[in-house]
Amino acid sequence: MWRLxxxxxxxxxxxxxxIDACKQREIKGEIVLVAxxxxxxxxxxxxxxxxxxxLVFEAEKYKTKTLMCSKMAQAFKEKEVDLICLAGYLLKxxxxxxxxxxxxxxxxxxxxxxxxxxxxxxxxxxxxAVLANKETESGCTVHLVDEIFDHGPILAQNHVPVKPDxxxxxxxxxxxxxxxxxxxxxxxxxxxxxxxxxxxxxxxxSSRGSKSLSF
Ligand code: GRF
Numbered sequence: 001m002w003r004l005x006x007x008x009x010x011x012x013x014x015x016x017x018x019i020d021a022c023k024q025r026e027i028k029g030e031i032v033l034v035a036x037x038x039x040x041x042x043x044x045x046x047x048x049x050x051x052x053x054x055l056v057f058e059a060e061k062y063k064t065k066t067l068m069c070s071k072m073a074q075a076f077k078e079k080e081v082d083l084i085c086l087a088g089y090l091l092k093x094x095x096x097x098x099x100x101x102x103x104x105x106x107x108x109x110x111x112x113x114x115x116x117x118x119x120x121x122x123x124x125x126x127x128x129a130v131l132a133n134k135e136t137e138s139g140c141t142v143h144l145v146d147e148i149f150d151h152g153p154i155l156a157q158n159h160v161p162v163k164p165d166x167x168x169x170x171x172x173x174x175x176x177x178x179x180x181x182x183x184x185x186x187x188x189x190x191x192x193x194x195x196x197x198x199x200x201x202x203x204x205x206s207s208r209g210s211k212s213l214s215f
Contacts, residue, residue, distance in 0.1 A: 001028055007084060012041065015034065070097075086145065
């Protein structure tokens with residue numbers, strides 16, 4: 001069984017999808033720690049209701065970002081976490097955390113990366129940018145986390161049509177269930193070994209463009 005850690009900042013619907021899939025044994029893994037940078041994140045309520053230990057790391061309580069990062073890395077190491085899933089975590093991860101879990105941190109983003117990622121591209125900002133550019137398609141992406149925001153190798157994507165009368169809200173609502181489906185699917189395949197994060201060569205990935213890995 002893979003030991004999963006999840007990092008959250010907000011509502012936690014992706015976390016809930018992972019909790020439910022673990023409970024139903026669709027994912028052969030166990031969420032052993034949920035950590036948040038916001039103590040009032042509703043995601044923490046979801047975790048506690050599921051009986052999962054939680055921790056809060058508030059940036060203002062640490063002298064440096066590196067100190068906060070090393071405490072987070074220590075907490076995940078103490079719980080013997082095998083894979084960290086970012087599920088709506090809004091802060092950029094510091095290199096020390098990424099280097100403590102090489103190729104073991106994944107993120108879900110509500111657009112078809114590499115488009116509409118990076119600084120400022122979160123929540124409704126993403127969907128507004130997609131609509132402003134009159135895209136006919138959007139979706140969601142799960143990728144490995146590297147030291148550049150929303151940049152690491154793409155593991156899988158779900159495509160969603162953009163409708164002419166869409167608002168950022170309606171588009172977000174259409175994408176959200178596809179995110180849950182995609183994140184559960186990727187974590188499930190990592191936990192069964194079908195998606196091997198070690199032998200997954202970066203060169204293979206970059207040539208895949210916006211296509212998903214087929215499981
Ligand atoms: C999702 O849209 C996810 O793609 C992005 O942040 C949002 C988190 O939503 N990274 P939730 O907290 O899982 O409901």
